[in-house]
Amino acid sequence: MKDLNEALTEITEIRRQIVRTAEFRGYGPVTVAMTGLVAIAAAVVQARFLPAAANDVVTYLTLWISTAAIATSLIGFEMVIRSRTIHSSLGPEMTLHAIEQLVPSGVAGALVTAVLIRVAPDAVWTLPGLWQILFSLGVFASARFLPRAVFAVAVWYLFAGLVCLSLAATERTLSPWMMGWPFGIGQLFAAAILQWSETGTDDSIE
Template identity: 50%
Template structure:
């Protein structure tokens, strides 16, 4: 019985190592481009109906957190189905690896948002920059099993995040700081996947 457990453990280790050394194809360019379009639409909505975000932070947070949750849900469903189709036998390990790479950044973003809202509302103008910097860390962490040009997307989010922080006041809450940064960033991610992945026919 012990030999059986050891053998199963060895198989699990091998499968996990294969997942770590295989390019992840679960991110669909079309879906990620759609999340970029969603960010741009949210920026337009803010420009039209939430012009003074600094004095309506609850609405601002609802808009952008809602956009992030919706985009993540759509992308998550697509990642699951696409990974099942393209990675077949390794799908569970590939999904687990992808989640493990990005989850720390997501968790950090949630916790920082919660702490600032509860304890330091006077510096909530920093959130757009912090969100983008944290997202860049998630992208960089995922680069090990994505096409190498994806580093450019991580650099983009790091640059836009630092730019927002450098603004230094509530001007960082302007619609473009999120709409343009995440809209263009996700389109960049989609473009990298479309051009650097050999299976371009699997665009969904």
């Protein structure tokens, strides 16, 4: 019985090690690209129906939180299916590991938003830049088990966030393109990298 327990413990540890080191292929390039287009579409909607977003922060937040929820749902749904197909029995564990990398930045973004709305409403113009910077931290954390080029996507979001903070500081407005272009380009960039990685992997297998 003792030998059996030790063997099971070793197997569990091996599985954990594989989950930590294997490349995660649960993110589908087409779906990731779609989330970029969703971000651009949301920016168009804001530009058309909410030109003075700084005067209606609640509607602004509703729009972009809904956009984030849609994007997360699309990626999450496909991630579960792809992980089960590609990673087989390790799928659930690898999916959970991938989610764990993004949760801290997501929670931080929600808390920062709540605090600004509550105690510093005059500083809400910083939200687009802060969201991008926090998202970049999640991508940096995820880059360890994704194609190496994903590191460049994290750098893009960090750079875009800093630029948005710098530009918004002059007029202190909530421009739709401070969200649309950074997230649109960033997600399309990530999708291209994932597609390139999948093509390279398939070619090497052949």
